[in-house]
Amino acid sequence: MSMRSFIRAAEVWLPDPDGTQLVFGDGLYGDLTAFAQTSRGLSFRRGEGLPGEAWALRHPVVIKSLKDSSFRRVEAAAEAGLTSGIAMPIFSGDAVRAVVVFLCGDDARHVGAIEVWKHDPDADAQIGLDDGYYGAAELFETVSRLKRFGRGFGLPGSVWASDMPMVFREIYRSERFLRHEEALQVGLSLGLGLPCNYDPGRIWVMLFLSALGTPLAGRFEIWIPDADGTGLVYEAGLSEEDDSPRPRLIGPEAGLLGRVLATGLPAITANCSADAPWLVGPAERGVGHAAIAIPTLSGHGELKAVTAWRF
Numbered sequence: 001m002s003m004r005s006f007i008r009a010a011e012v013w014l015p016d017p018d019g020t021q022l023v024f025g026d027g028l029y030g031d032l033t034a035f036a037q038t039s040r041g042l043s044f045r046r047g048e049g050l051p052g053e054a055w056a057l058r059h060p061v062v063i064k065s066l067k068d069s070s071f072r073r074v075e076a077a078a079e080a081g082l083t084s085g086i087a088m089p090i091f092s093g094d095a096v097r098a099v100v101v102f103l104c105g106d107d108a109r110h111v112g113a114i115e116v117w118k119h120d121p122d123a124d125a126q127i128g129l130d131d132g133y134y135g136a137a138e139l140f141e142t143v144s145r146l147k148r149f150g151r152g153f154g155l156p157g158s159v160w161a162s163d164m165p166m167v168f169r170e171i172y173r174s175e176r177f178l179r180h181e182e183a184l185q186v187g188l189s190l191g192l193g194l195p196c197n198y199d200p201g202r203i204w205v206m207l208f209l210s211a212l213g214t215p216l217a218g219r220f221e222i223w224i225p226d227a228d229g230t231g232l233v234y235e236a237g238l239s240e241e242d243d244s245p246r247p248r249l250i251g252p253e254a255g256l257l258g259r260v261l262a263t264g265l266p267a268i269t270a271n272c273s274a275d276a277p278w279l280v281g282p283a284e285r286g287v288g289h290a291a292i293a294i295p296t297l298s299g300h301g302e303l304k305a306v307t308a309w310r311f
Contacts, residue, residue: 006112006135007216007311008032008082009103010292011039012266013051015096021045022052022099026268028290028311035080038073048072051099054087058199060116060206061087062131081105084133086114088206088294090266091198092301098266100294104133112209112216113140117149117156119203124148127156127203140209159193159205165222165296165307166193167238190238192220194307195296210238218289219279219310223250223257225303232261232306246278260293260306267293272310279310 014025022044029036044052049072054061084104115132126148134141149157168191196204210216221237232250252262256275259267269275272289291310
């Protein structure tokens with residue numbers, strides 16, 4: 001994991017064979033070796049801990065302060081410098097398929113935002129901020145809590161309308177990004193939006209907003225199934241580096257993204273050079289990079305898109 005990002009660790013938790021608890025599937029921890037060892041032996045029942053809470057609620061969960069919560073690894077997290085966590089569940093119908101957890105560390109130099117937006121038609125016709133983590137971008141947090149968006153307006157409303165992952169470049173100058181003035185003031189530049197619509201009757205959108213100096217990831221890419229659903233084709237992406245040649249089609253089991261296509265589950269690699277070489281820019285060939293690929297599923301469990309993050 002790049003230490004420039006305030007995402008310090010990423011985890012995948014999977015249901016055990018009888019579906020009664022979540023067990024460790026995989027993780028990216030960088031140099032947080034002790035925290036990784038603590039995490040690998042854990043399991044979570046429905047409603048227990050951060051992964052279990054996201055499972056029970058069926059929507060993304062933000063914990064701004066791990067020490068003041070039900071987070072089970074408080075002591076290990078404090079020793080690792082981890083302060084906040086975000087969990088994102090993935091469902092197929094009523095069955096949980098996985099929970100993805102991002103763990104963050106506070107740093108006055110780290111600017112960025114991870115937001116959870118909610119539309120509840122019984123309460124409001126618009127989508128509003130449910131919770132978020134902002135690092136050093138306090139001004140942007142204050143403004144965001146006052147904003148609401150209609151379907152198709154702003155980044156949250158655009159993801160709501162498309163029900164697909166979306167990437168947004170140069171948000172500080174985009175009129176489509178209705179908070180562009182505040183984004184310019186705090187230095188936010190790139191955005192990734194993910195629908196998380198596994199909570200029947202309500203709409204949930206996650207936004208990941210990145211600054212050039214402290215990016216959430218070095219590269220984001222969105223891939224979608226081809227016409228017959230047997231492969232993945234490139235849809236869109238964001239990168240700090242020049243684009244590298246990428247495959248025209250990715251088949252099942254072909255590296256990182258192929259594993260997601262074959263299983264419908266999130267996948268992690270600690271070696272992009274082997275599993276997704278195009279995610280490593282020409283200037284960084286030979287440098288070890290990690291990545292996570294996260295599926296977006298329909299309500300019936302069909303794969304709609306795969307979002308790849310290279311750290």
